[in-house]
């Protein structure tokens with residue numbers, strides 16, 4: 001890891017320079033053969049990045065309380081690279097049933113066909129995860145709160161059990177980000193973020209990061225990144241570093257707005273259940289309160305049962321919320337997850353459709369009237385649906 005690379009030393013400014021390179025040059029044939037460059041950190045080809053990449057990795061590692069970090073082209077790339085590095089044919093992989101959808105698609109569609117035994121566990125499991133361990137258990141994938149359904153799990157207890165058995169743990173920490181929760185401090189081996197969300201912060205790039213305290217795992221992950229050809233653009237690294245400058249303020253403002261909007265929503269008659277651990281009524285609240293420093297800008301809700309046309313009316317009525325996937329940016333977003341998707345999941349949390357909201361920087365006073373209008377439209381469509389012949 002190149003903490004000794006300080007690109008800003010070359011020019012006195014507040015912003016890091018953007019170094020672009022496919023080719024790293026060597027002084028002599030001997031140096032070329034030995035991959036010995038004048039640069040201090042073993043750069044030998046552009047795929048593993050430039051000093052701009054290293055500077056971002058250094059800053060994310062510091063945020064994560066980690067010694068090492070690698071950035072990859074997306075959050076999903078970071079999740080997949082972690083699994084490809086540590087899981088092999090014949091291994092047993094334990095995955096939280098509330099995991100990110102594309103991760104599940106990779107585990108079911110690819111790892112299973114490579115001969116990895118993939119088993120999903122109830123996110124509510126704690127240290128009893130030990131009962132699921134086999135001699136071949138290699139890795140545990142954690143994510144809290146879970147994608148879409150927002151289940152919490154006891155990361156500390158699970159990490160403790162895993163350590164006793166030499167099982168590697170990875171956690172998708174995107175919901176909280178390193179300012180909200182630091183997985184490495186809780187005994188998790190790899191902390192993964194979709195930098196696409198809070199770190200980028202402006203819905204204009206994708207990136208992922210993997211932080212670890214283990215030098216050997218870091219070397220292996222760097223090898224995977226290089227072998228997969230997972231190059232990250234230095235311009236994108238620059239944009240994420242710019243995003244990091246305001247991340248704390250954005251996250252605090254967005255989280256505060258999300259909490260007040262969620263409190264308002266839970267009082268509305270069209271809302272059947274809020275899925276949001278910062279609310280005391282949520283079943284994950286105690287764990288959230290124990291471990292997390294932020295309420296996060298992302299929550300889900302289940303509306304009272306109604307025909308699908310009512311959900312269409314809800315989304316059609318939104319003016320301030322854009323309809324779209326992803327989250328964590330300064331613009332508020334609404335996304336829809338159909339009932340069938342939820343019901344098909346192992347350890348399903350609900351068999352109802354889910355509406356997920358990401359709260360941006362527009363302010364709760366601008367967003368609540370939008371939701372009030374959309375819930376009214378939902379109610380009208382639900383009543384019309386209920387009385388239709």
Ligand SMILES: *Cc1c(COP(=O)(O)O)cnc(C)c1O
Pocket residue numbers: 073074075076077100147172174175194195196197206207208326
């Ligand atoms: C968005 C997201 C990802 C994937 O990140 P991309 O950069 O979009 O690939 C992974 N996990 C969680 C929890 C996410 O929200």
